[in-house]
Amino acid sequence: MTATTPVAFDPKPKRLGVVKTYTAGSAILSGQIVAFAASGVSRTVAPATSSLGSPVGVAAYGAAAGEAFLVYGNGCEVKVELSADDGTADAGDWLGVSTVAGCAIVQDGAIAAHTSEGVGLFPIGQCQEDIAAGATTVGGKGYVLLNMSPIWTAATT
Numbered sequence: 001m002t003a004t005t006p007v008a009f010d011p012k013p014k015r016l017g018v019v020k021t022y023t024a025g026s027a028i029l030s031g032q033i034v035a036f037a038a039s040g041v042s043r044t045v046a047p048a049t050s051s052l053g054s055p056v057g058v059a060a061y062g063a064a065a066g067e068a069f070l071v072y073g074n075g076c077e078v079k080v081e082l083s084a085d086d087g088t089a090d091a092g093d094w095l096g097v098s099t100v101a102g103c104a105i106v107q108d109g110a111i112a113a114h115t116s117e118g119v120g121l122f123p124i125g126q127c128q129e130d131i132a133a134g135a136t137t138v139g140g141k142g143y144v145l146l147n148m149s150p151i152w153t154a155a156t157t
Contacts, residue, residue: 081134
């Protein structure tokens with residue numbers, strides 16, 4: 001397994017839901033998942049990682065730091081890139097934000113459901129198709145119906 005080196009790609013939306021304009025806090029590649037920082041700045045996002053903050057969607061196109069750009073949000077069906085070149089996902093899997101900037105990983109729902117605040121466990125949506133492995137340092141890409149929300153569960157004793 002090799003970590004993906006994020007590459008720009010067309011997220012090729014099949015369906016549009018919430019679409020908003022944000023400011024790039026750092027360089028953004030087309031197709032990257034973007035998020036607010038943990039101490040968020042109004043309408044400013046960066047490539048998402050599991051240690052950054054809450055995701056808002058997928059970049060419609062690239063932007064340099066300080067530039068305004070379009071983000072596909074909840075209800076949009078777009079392509080995302082997986083975070084490992086040998087990573088795969090099945091239709092119906094939930095994807096979350098990974099440690100690789102702007103890339104996704106299969107979300108383990110059993111673990112997420114038992115984490116009280118879900119630190120770093122940010123779901124971004126449900127796979128609509130199987131995602132095959134990528135090659136070299138490029139992760140596989142596939143369609144996800146974006147549905148970003150935190151996982152909150154009550155503790156049981």
